Each structure stands twice: as structure tokens, then as C-alpha cells.
Amino acid sequence: MSSLKRLRPSKNIGPFSPRLIGLRILTYLGAGYIIKFMAEDNEFLTDVDFGQYRTLIYNESGIHFTSTNRSILESRLKERLREKGLDSPRSYYLLISKNSEELKDFLDSVTTNLTHFFRNDAHFKALENFVIPELLKIKQGTPNPTLKVWSAGCSTGEEPYSIAMLMSEILPPPGRFEIVASDISLKSLMEGRKGFYGDARIEGIPEGYLRKYCTRLEGGYQFKPEIMGKIRFDYHNLKHDSGQRNVDLVLCRNVIIYFDEVAQLEVIKRFWEVMAPKSFLFIGHSESLFGMDTKFEFVKTQWATFYRKYI
């Protein structure tokens, strides 16, 4: 055989030969399998695990984890595993399935607790100029003139302390009011209960209020007993009835944004049950009851919008 003949591509080994195409497909499938295998091996939370955790969190708290915030769940889970010395999401899932205290800690770890004093200034202006004067008119001459407020999802307490300062400032003496501040984050509640806020966190409190309602300590400010005595911090999951009744003002701001529509409606209906006739409901600036089957009426004032239970 001449050398020329040896170099001429044979019908069976050219770039489009069935043998080469077959080989390429095999290589491609093999590589794909190896990549998939490696990815699964490195995947911290499998789709099945994610589905299970998502259902558990939703059933226990109403908080809805979407695929977009899966990474948040993953990082919080990693922290819990490290703390507990466990090596897989599955083993931690087994633990929280049978240990209700650990389940509480886990739920605490997946909540978002961002808050600050006098958050959404417009709400506080509406409270001062419209809501509180209205409530005072209603309460006048009634056997129980105490204004009952519920800060639902109060996080570390900035919201209830802001209301307590405002009410102390504007209610005529003897200024009867009480605030229940509740959350599912025990860590946040404990911070709120202490009533001490570091220098970096007191932003938003007017200077005059700071001087009047707080004591300067090293590194921050401590609320005075007359303000702290107005607030009762309570562990409460909005998935359940709080047992309260005749509440005049409910603030549940920036909480239901983490729930899906079904859970939101359940919570709003529960508020209706605890609220007194003609009472007020404030939800977060970016939250709405629009399109929801509720009996609350929308109130628009020059300061802010909120909801009212007229009957």
C-alpha cells in the first residue's frame, strides 16, 4: 500500500464517521454525568431537602421561602449545623422534627429582624395627628380608658418603644396605655426586654425624647422604667390566636411581606378577631390588603394610609 493511500481518510474514520460521532456522544454523556455527579456531591441542600425545610418553615410560621431566597436558608442552616456539630441538613431536620426548642431556635434563625426607631415617619405622624386623637375620643367616658396596642412582629423592640415614647408624649395625664410586643424570635425579644440600645442603634429617636425617656450609659442608652413598664414582650407566633381581645391599635409592619397570600389572609383575619370596634391596623409601607377578602376599610390621611375595623 502506498503512503498516499495510507493517509487518505477512510470512509469510516472521517470527522463525520459514525464511529467518531458515537465516540463524541459517549464522551459528552460521560462528561455530563461526571459534572452532574460532582455538582450533586457538592450540593449542600438538595431539592428534596429544600422542599422539606420550606414546608416545615411555612407550616410553623407562615414564612414563605422562594427559590430566590434559597441561599439565605442555606447559610442560616450551615450556621445551625456548625453550632450543633451536625454534618448534613437531613440530620438537622431529624433533630428539629423531634425537639421543639431547637425548632424555635431554627425558626428564629430564619427570620429577618431588621428594624429601627420611628420606622416610617409618616406612620408616626398619622398616629399622632389622627389615630391617637380618634381613639381618645372613642375611649372618653368608657369604663376602661386604657389604650391597648399590639406591636405584632416587634423584632428587637424599636417599634414598641417608639410608640411608648410617642404616647407618653401626647396622651393627656394620666396617659393610660399598654403595649404587647410579640415575635417568634426569642433572641430579638430578649434584646427588646433589656431596653438598652447601643449608640449605633438610637438613630431616629428625637434628641428631646432621648433626654426624657432614656438614661445615658456607657456605649448607649437605657430606657427608663416608666417606659419599659408600658411594654410586655411576649413570644407569640402569628400562626396562632394570641388570646388578646379589644385591642385598639395593631401594628404589624414588615412582617406579612414574608408570608404567602394564604398565610397573610389568615393573619389578617386573626387581627380582626382581636381588635375592638373602630380600632386601627397598620401594616408595612410596601404591604397591602388590596384584593384580599377582609372587612377592613382603607383609610387615607394626609400623613399615611392604614386600615380600620369600623364595626
Ligand SMILES: C[S@@+](CC[C@H](N)C(=O)[O-])C[C@H]1O[C@@H](n2cnc3c(N)ncnc32)[C@H](O)[C@@H]1O
Ligand atoms: C422585619 S421585622 C419587622 C419589625 C418591625 N415590625 C418593623 O417594622 O420595624 C419582622 C419580624 O417579624 C417576625 N416574624 C416573622 N414571622 C413571624 C410569625 N409567624 N409570628 C411572629 N413574628 C414573626 C420576625 O421574627 C421579625 O422579627
